[in-house]
Amino acid sequence: MNSGQTYTYVLLRYRHDPLAGEIANVGVVMHCAGEGFLGAKTRRTIGRLSKMFPDIEKADLVSGLHAIERGISRVRDRDLPGLFAPSRDAAAFARAVLPDDDSSLIWGDMGSGITRDPATTMDKLYARFVAQYDEATRSGRDDAAVWQPVRERLVARNLADRLVPRTIVSPIDRVEFEHTWKNGAWHCYQPLSFDLASADGIREKAARWSGHMTGLSRAAEQIRPNFIVGAPSDPALNADYRRAIDLLRASALDPQVFDETEVDVMIDQIEDKIATHDAV
Structure with a gap:
């Protein structure tokens, strides 16, 4: 019986104001070496973020998120053997696309787990760490x-x-x-x-x-x-x-x-x- 494969993931975060420490999760990158899987899922809409940060540059953020997804796709297509290497992890692939710098998009700490279905697990990670807070901020009265x-x-x-x-x-x-x-x-x-x-x-x-x-x-x-x-x-x-x-x-x-x-x-x-x- 297949007990599953180890995976790693890293959250993509939007940093609106470094001084104030204002950060919101906007995506996730996941890697599963046993399945040769590398994927990214980022926000398609930023309605919640625009309420949190009224002066957000919407077009720039959406463009940046799309660029990261495309970057992960290029890495996946270019480095197929590396996807099966147990020494590689989600953080390494993520930083190959977006190095650590002083931009508004930054990587969080890396996490790990066991999966039998990497694509479904990535969707669940996105729902848990990114999408669930859309519901949390709904207001009975505005x-x-x-x-x-x-x-x-x-x-x-x-x-x-x-x-x-x-x-x-x-x-x-x-x-x-x-x-x-x-x-x-x-x-x-x-x-x-x-x-x-x-x-x-x-x-x-x-x-x-x-x-x-x-x-x-x-x-x-x-x-x-x-x-x-x-x-x-x-x-x-x-x-x-x-x-x-x-x-x-x-x-x-x-x-x-x-x-x-x-x-x-x-x-x-x-x-x-x-x-x-x-x-x-």
Whole structure:
């Protein structure tokens, strides 16, 4: 009875901002010497990544992913004897196509296992390490839904028109805020829905925005960031939600974080600051 063959694999990762440590899995390369198998599978769409990193260069990333798949195919066709060599592994083949450098696409640590069907195993690795997080980030309520009660109160107090979009740029980051006003510094208000399907999704979103705070801390313009956050609908994720709030509050630029139950507190603060500014 065939007990299977040893295989190795390495994950391809997209590194959006080395300083902030923002990384997402975007593909996998797998090698099985016993079967003479070498394959790669990368993302076909980047919808989730564009939500994680709004300023991502979509065309460049898609082109890079396709180039890696083509590169693995060329290596497979060119080096057939090497596919059967037990001394070769997925990491060696992967780095023959994309050497380690300071680009946005990097290789993770190598893993291994036993397989009877390399192609099916590669699909499962892709589903586990890349595709499953697409489901994890689906939101019951999006950021716009968290902002809606804020907007209703701003309209009621004749303040909605005072908040305008503003893109804040630093040497290492660029973030567009839809709701800002200026009083010496730019007061920026960002809704964040943590009504997500998993603890990983909550942590990932909080870490991404904490990274933006680090990146914007070097902006030439002075900013005062504020977050209004929505809780998960699953009570089992409440502890992760509280940790996400703690992470945001500990971020660079000392942002204020308001739970969605504190909408009126935030609106009162906005109204008081605008009134003080207008009175000067």
